[in-house]
Amino acid sequence: MTGVLSNLPPTSGALILLGVLLASSIFADAVASRTRLPRISLLVMVGVGVAIVQQLWLEAPDARPLDGLGEPLVQVALVMVAFLLGGELTRERLRLTGPLILIVSLSVIVVGALAVGLGLLAMGFPLVVAVSLAAISVATDPAAVQETVHASGDTRLRARLLLGIVAIDDGWGIVVFGLAMAALGWMLSGAGGGERALLEAAWELGGAVLLGTLIGLPAAWLTGRLAPGEPTQVEAIALILLLAGVSSWLGVSSLLAAMVTGVLVANLSRHHTRSFNEIEHIEWPFLVFFFVLSGASVDLQRLDEALGLTLAYILLRLVGRLLGGLLGVRLARERQADLPRNIGLALTPQAGVAMGMALLAAERFPEHGAVLLSTVVGATVVFEILGPVLVRRVLR
Template identity: 60%
Template sequence: MEALWVYVSEQSQSMSTSAWTLLMLGVLLSLSIVVDTISRRTALPRISLLVLVGVAFALIQQGLLGGNAEPLNGLREPLINLALVMVAFLLGGELTLSRLKSTGPLIFALSAAVVIGSLAMVFTGLWLLDYSFAVALSLAAISVATDPAAVSEAIQESGKKSLAARVTLGIVAIDDAWGIIVFGLSMALLSWLGATSGGASLVHALWELGGALLLGTALGFPAAWLTGQLKPGRPTQAEALALMLLIAGLSSYLNVSALLAAMVAGFVIVNVSSHHTRSFSEIEQIEWPFLVFFFVLAGASLNLAYLSTALGLVAAYIVLRSIGRYLGGYLGVLAMRRREPRLNTDIGLALLPQAGVAMGMALLAAERFPQQGQLIVATVVTSTIIFELFGPLLVKRVMADTGKNDTY
């Protein structure tokens, strides 16, 4: 037995980096199956459980082993970027012209009110609490994003088909699009303010946004044409994955916003191609394994050295974002009261869940501003777990408060 233990130890020490990476990929996907089972039996959100798996890795790695190595070595950044590109692409696919016309001024006005409420409340509050401009603006931009999956699942479980349910689903369909745009503008502004050469930085900021629009359009139109020429199945799947890799790679190479480029490409395809559902359905089929890696890596990005420092910021962020969402929804409903008197003023509380896009923004902000990055990541990862645990409960409460005769 002792000889066997010595042999195993020697083999583990001599394990190559590629073998270790492949092993970790298999372990993480296996854990996702366990997490899915636990989620179904306990009603706990899968996303929060996956993030907790990453946090557990960080605790073991940093607390017990005393190191700070990444679980997937050099694959961390490309996997995160690819997962975010997929999410943004699918979000762009939700923005059909017919849907934008049908939602009308009601959903647009309420979503804008909630976005402005979150942005203003979080930024002003953190700024008054003496946090740096970069931290306050980054977290304010991140606060705009919502978790569409958690909100829609909670509404489905509530069984409500009211106006409030329809409006809430309409808001979350475009909420992350607002978040991506606001986050891109915020990062460009911070880059411009932090640069020594204002003119060159302004050009870079404009290119980061404008270049993303150009890249998304340039890739979206050929992809829309190609989608109609390919038969459903493996060719379409290869085309969809190739598009995601091209967006992620070219965005990084050209230094433009990958999230915005992917969203624009999705918007172009869904509104130009008559067979647009093929590409989006193929991405949905292969998206989950990448999201598993993304959420675990997001949790593993938590630096325990910053956790105690971030607790005050976490509490402030949760309170300010909650107040901002509530006030934004309250004022938005009041402004639209004459048009639609059936909406409850607490609809903003149904928009608290926050997950993938928010954590992706935090990781991107950490790469852009490493001095403040760990504090931002610690704040968003911790608050995301709380929002994902309690947010769906508030969604159900808001839906339950809706009148029984409030159908739409």
């Protein structure tokens, strides 16, 4: 059986695996409808199963599911999610919840990063590892939060607040990560390294805003001028592919660029709901690939090397999110009655953005690269399984 699978032509193998992954979502829906488990968690577990088969049974530890096809599928899925989340930030919504989003998100980010960084330093881990993981801990997986909130059907203030926070969390994450890398570069390699890292972070952030504006303005003008139906669907797909491709080419954050585009389309177009609706109709298959491939990216051979650090990172991040949420709710005095005190726990899901940050940190500090990657990938699987459960608990 192993020989048959390993001798499959690449095209046939990729097509079969795509079909299996989509079929797994049907299985996840069936199990989720009969249990209390979120289908996101089930899809991540399917991905872990793919990793076990590929790395242990087929003895191909370095192989990647779908090879080069997996990365663009994941990127398109994340761009779709970011664009839809950007559409949540309309003027009317920001007028009602904008200050609240800012207060709670900054509280969770500051307290959470300090908890992870200072906690790891107190435990004796190296400075590079502690600072890198503190910055990486800021990132939140918007796909998991958005899918869980939408599946719950909750439209209360807490649900709208969560959608608003995850829409800007990756922007905060890019800023914090860039500053952290700049600070480490400054301390370890002098002023030149710090300045270079700061310039790279500024381009990743500023270039994403510029790209999102350049694509978002004409998209906002075009949206609504086409007839509903197939032309609008083509328009929406073209928009997503352009954002994903050009941002990858320019080396800027595709998530932030997509969010900027979503904000512009939602606020400047009279018929903005058409594009968002068309993307929502085709989003789920891409999210299936994203969640399964996130679980399948676990390197089982290296998990034991960073087990202690992984457990410490998971616990400290949970504590930091909880305390940051408590502080944010306390600071938002006039809205305390409408917000649960454990709202920070609903911001624990973490996936692709955190992995990307870990790869960048590993490239910059190769001596700590293996432990950083193993820690973030292992923690990501835990957060993708535990996170949706916590989101549902907070919403209840």
